[in-house]
Structure formats: structure tokens, C-alpha cells
Amino acid sequence: MKETLTEKLIRRDAYFKEHYMPGISVDCVVFGFHDSSLKILLNKLFDTDQWSLPGGYLNKTENLNDAANRILKERTGAENIYLNQFKTFGNLQRSEKFFAPYTSDLWFNQRFISISYYALIDYNSVDPQMDEYSEACEWLDVADAPEMMMDHTVIFNEALEQLRKDLNNKPVGSNLLPEKFTMPELQRLYEVILNKELNRGNFYRKMKRYGILDKLNERRTGGAHKSPDLYQFNEYKYAEALKNGLQESW
Amino acid sequence: MKETLTEKLIRRDAYFKEHYMPGISVDCVVFGFHDSSLKILLNKLFDTDQWSLPGGYLNKTENLNDAANRILKERTGAENIYLNQFKTFGNLQRSEKFFAPYTSDLWFNQRFISISYYALIDYNSVDPQMDEYSEACEWLDVADAPEMMMDHTVIFNEALEQLRKDLNNKPVGSNLLPEKFTMPELQRLYEVILNKELNRGNFYRKMKRYGILDKLNERRTGGAHKSPDLYQFNEYKYAEALKNGLQESW
DNA sequence: CCAAAAGTGTTGAACTTACACCCATGA
């Protein structure tokens, strides 16, 4: 017979009490880019209709950033993911409703402060993995994000806002795209993050002017039309340019 | 006979265990502007040579932002201070050295995660107040910041970096200056935050073009030369302009 | 009346925006 979510939480209670810092959780908003749209990686918990951000707890002997990396590795199989801690959520009521059915002495049902990261990852390098409390782990389209548990919708929205602000200051492009990509793909990434259309010619020139891309002697074949050139980021020049920001208004 | 810092911490141990969340502290980097330079509010603990950021703990029945506001009110006497949560610090070793002399069962000597805010405040509205563990609470010049305890120097540097980035996106000017100020004062604020000189004429025009300032029918008299006009921020227009950022490179 | 500071004008360079055009090429 299948163990319910409640039974699972009760069974794991003592283990968590021993190994994890009380009151501190780490949540990750994992962004990917696929099929010209921005995706987010979400779990679906057993016994609920709601989705949740991949998250976990802080081991007593673990650094904060290491916890975020560990949690992401468990969920995506990938290592060295680009992570950006963007805000810590600590309102009293943030998990009240969700845990209302549980007894208050349950470890999981204490007041938690959520230290939140957003992660940027090459969609194709991810193999979404469920955790022990979930019945699904999937990429969903940011444009129609589902209802999420607790305050995860708030966390997600703030992550998206921060991503938008970081577009000219953080290596967003190189972390969301595969190593080789075409100029139209890069433009679509910018458009979908900024949620507005950009002029093709100007985008092309602007990107070239930054000098952060290397043009490869390859093209993407197999498409329906002219094979577009492939580019890759010049990591050194990209990093240099980001030090002062890309200084553009888009 | 004066109670030592150690004695004080031991005496308060049970009280904190009862009322405050374990493992979570809130630190504030408080910025002010005075005499053409950027200042930071620091405490000096008893029995040490090091300075510390004003900080405190999170009450079990208190929201995160409320804790930051409470701590600031205790230290500055001011309410409704502009606060910006910018990062959470949680390395294992962050307080190791500092608390090494204390026994490990002391509440204060557990592993703490520091949720850090920077605060912007009108220098003149502050009456620096020592807490019970300090022998001094003073404004010090950011340009020659002293040695600080634990990882507070790191926290301070990241706050300053964030402030620089936020200059065009957050109401930095209106929160650091008194209600009425002159254009040269505003320019000096920008210069000291950005750490570079700006062209006077262009600064003047740019500020006017934003339309975020109201020119008053008053001047600052008493100076050695021409009395400059006084301005104040038009809060509504300032807020509107900040929604999209001030879009300037300075 | 003069020095210093406030405030304004001007100008050339640079950049943005928006649109248009040509070429290449794969289905």
C-alpha cells in the first residue's frame, strides 16, 4: 500500500531534527529555455493539486550555497549550475495554510525562513528527478505558471523580476542557452525574458558590438529555411563586459 | 562592578532561547550622508577592538521585515526607515572565530544565518543609541571603514556594491538627503556613491529632465558664495520614474 | 568689484530606433 505524504513526513521527522538546521529552508526557482519559451522546473507533491519549487533544508555542517547546489543536483542531475541568491522570505504566515492539517510538533511544521535562489540551466542538460514527496517533476511554461503551494508563487514572481533586472549584469544568456546557439534563438531568449519584441537588425548589431560572441564556422541545418550561423559566448569577454553591465535599455 | 560582555551573554541566554528563532540573525548596514561623504552606523562591542553592524534576532512571532525595522528603531530612534534586504549570509565559519572563547551550549554561540539589509536614512534624523552589549555607536566614514567582527566587512562591502547598483532603481536620493537640499549636495551624493566625478552642468540638466525634483522658492544662505536653490523630491514622480529605472549610465 | 558657485547654451559625436533592402539557402 502506498505511503501517504503525511505518513512519510512523520516517519522522516527524527532524521531531519538531527541533521538539519531548524527553521531554515532553501528554495530554488529553476529557469530553462526551450522551444522559444522560458520554462520553470516544478514538483508536484503527493496528495495535493499544487506545485512546489524544488527545495530542501540546510544541513548543519553545510554552507548555504552548497545546500542550494546539492538540492539542485538532486533534482536535475546537473552540477555547477549558475545560482543566484535573490531574496529570503520570512513572513510568519507563509506556510500556515499548507501545514494546517499537521500537528504542530512535526519538524516540517515549524516556522521556516526560505532562502531563495534562482538557477539558470541549459534545458537539455537536465533530467528532471522527483524527490520522495513528489509525484511529478516537470518543466512548465513560465507564461502559464500553475498554482503553487505556500508563498511559492510570490517567490517565483520575484525571481522572474530579478532575472529581468539581471539580464545586463549576470551571465543569463550563456547559462540558459546550450553552448552553441543562433542569433534568433538568443534574441528570442531576450524577448521572452523582457516580455517585449526587439528589432532584429538592431539586436544583431548590438550583440556584435558588445564583442561577447564568437561566430563559429558552423550552421544549424535541418531547419525549414536558411541555415543560421551558430555562435557561442566568449566567456572571458562576456565576464569583462558584465563587470560594468551591458549598459543597454533594450 | 561592570558586567563583562561574557557575563551579560550568559545571563541573557534563557531569555533569547525562549523568545527568538534559533540560528537566524538580522544585520543592518545603515547608510547616511553628511559633510559630503557617505557614513555607516557601527557599534563597538564591549571588551573587543572590533566594530559590528547593528543587528539582532528574529522574534518567534515577528515578520522578517518587522524585525529589521525594530532593530533599526532601537539603534537610531527613527521609524519607517527605508530598508532593502540584499543578501543572506550563511557560511559555516562566519562567526567561528568570534565566539571561540564561549562554551558551545550558549544560545549566542550557535550557527547563525544572517539576513542582511541595508538602510538609507537622513543623517540628521538619527540619534545613535548603543545597545546593551556596546560601548559606542557612531557614524563612521565609509571611505575608511574600520575592522569589523565576524564577516561584517564582507556584508558591508556587498551592501555598498548593491547600493551602487540600486542608485537608478531605488529611492536612494530621497532617503539619504534631508527633505530640502541643493543640487550640488545631490551631485556630491551621487559622486560619493559612484566613486567618480560627474560633470556639473550635465548632472544639473539630467536631474531636471527626469522631472523628479521640485524647485522651491528658497535658497540655502550663509555659504561663502552664491546661494544655491533648494529642491525637494517629488515623491510621486520619483516613484514613477524608478519603476523603469532612471536609465542612465552616469 | 571680484572670486566662486549656480545655472544655461552650444556643439559635435555617438547612439538608438525604425524601416528597408539585398543576398543566401533549404524545403
Next chain:
DNA sequence: TCATGGGTGTAAGTTCAACACTTTTGG
């Protein structure tokens, strides 16, 4: 052959840095 993408041209408008000029005011 035609739709899509690569690459370039250009005109109009905007912004910027730099410098110089005028105005104001305290001593």
C-alpha cells in the same frame, strides 16, 4: 520559388560629454 534568416544601409531623433558663457552673491 519563397519564406526565413543573415547582413547592411540610412534617415530622424535623442542623448552625452565637454566646454564656455552668464548670473548671482558674499565678502
